[in-house]
Amino acid sequence: MNLLFIADPLEHFKTYKDTTFSMMREAQRRGHRIAACGPQDVHWQSGGVVQARVRPIQLTGRTPDWFAEEPAQDVALKDFGAVLMRKDPPFDAEYIYATHLLEQAEREGARVVNKPAALRNHPEKLAIMEWPQFIGPTLVTRSSDEIRRFHAQHQDIILKPLDGMGGMGIFRVKADALNLGSIIETLNAGGAQTVMVQRFLPEIAAGDKRILIIDGEPVPFVLARIPQGSEVRGNLAAGGKGVAQPITDSDRATAAAIGRVLAPRGLLLIGLDIIGTHVTEINVTSPTCFQEIHEQTGCDVPALFVDALERRVAGRS
Template sequence: MKNILFVADPLDHFKIYKDTTFSMMREAQRRGYRIAACLPQDIQWKSGGVVTATVQQITLTGDAKDWYRIDITEAKALKDFDAVLMRKDPPFDAEYIYATHLLEQAEREGAHVVNKPRALRDHPEKLAIMEFPQFVTPTLVTRSAQAVRDFHAEHGDIILKPLDGMGGMGIFRVKQDALNLGSIVETLNKDGAETIMVQRFVPEISQGDKRILIIAGEPAPFVLARIPQGTEVRGNLAAGGKGVAQPLTPRNREIAETVGRALAPRGLLLIGLDVIGDSVTEINVTSPTCFQEITEQTGFDVPAMFIDALEATLRQQGR
């Protein structure tokens, strides 16, 4: 029986009706895998030894409320798992980076970690888009309040966001009137102490912020368009957006295949590409979501596509 470890947020915080990590666990268990879970803070490395973690071996029960049973809690070397899936949600802070260093050491000891720890560090989710300027709306990354004002004067209608947010957190729109621009910049960049991202507003957000899932370099055939509701500018599901599954368009496929060809070989087995209109707005690599929403609305089994890809990589390594 193969063993798979999920490094994730606390299990009791999962909303299993929509949680992507849960859907991965369920598909893995269906195929006969033994499931374990731990938090990033459960991982440790003692000098002279290997990287270990205190993990909970669990069984999924099929019950909507008490959805898992803990079979045993034990300390185990990460290299002894067939795969280690890093599924901790942002923020992408110093503790997250330290966790990737420990996971990278576990790789050197023989662990198979997905996504690859170095690739996680090298592709912060908002900054990663800058590698693909042909697909990006005019974008500025800066600490300078004056540079933001100059960008607004050039483009008129802009979006401002922190680099470490998730779920639409901390996103602001400033229109031509520049109302509250100074206050927003001060709030986000903390008087020049923190870097922010500024982008020209993409009006196609009214048709949705599309999540395209790229697995082993190949886009899934359906996307989830997250459509803002009411007066909200954000399409994120966490901000109240409505998720509507749609077929992958030829243009979406072109964008996704270009990004996938570049990034998958770097160790990014799973990528969540966010596209508004023809513009890539984020490249999510830490814990991309939307598996269950796409599967439930279309019948296409995204968790199966992902576990198929994971198993292919394990076979390549002789596991």
């Protein structure tokens, strides 16, 4: 099977931890052929079909020259066995335009994972609104007055932008409200941008758990991302320590309930974030942590994913 990965530049991959790389490696191990491109390489012209300028690659097993490539070529997306959309956030206008191009490719016969409409309809911060029974106190607003009222009620809060990743732009404000006004101004740009505000969850000390859901089924191990030192963020990109651990019965039930609904919508891979027992984000663009879980537990998450991908392409799920 020919697979196309739409991702960030290959030259920027940190292969020792990159989840997209682990998918590629497992796919190549099974004999699948691999090509890569960025969203900027996807194009369409009337009278034709959606194509991309792609780089056919072969993984070498070496570092840093971890791939060898053939000359770039234009290929119709429908001619691939599957197209994997793995572009990292931000979830901005260009990302949305890319989903429209991929949706057109679907109409022409392409198989895209995760499904473009589902990516567009489940922005990672806001997707939790569908699951109020699983989340802590949360506010989504542009209003500085609403944020101040939320803080007055809950005293200890987290503020974050809707388009961030890896812990970018996250602030904690305690009961003294120190710098709350400045933080609001920074995040909501004078009321022009929407902000998410959540009650601080002290359970973050035990880790922000990444729970992977593949084709509706929770992976049996999670990665608890534990803040280090004075840092409030557990994100690995913000210096958090990743500790793999068996999934709890409570987290499995929550993940299964969400997975049963979202998988049929075309979300083959989901990264659920839970602090304590509260869901804080539902990541669908490029969920990570495959390699960390595999290396620490032996649970072969890349193989579980490629199994599910092969079933999806074969029409068995």
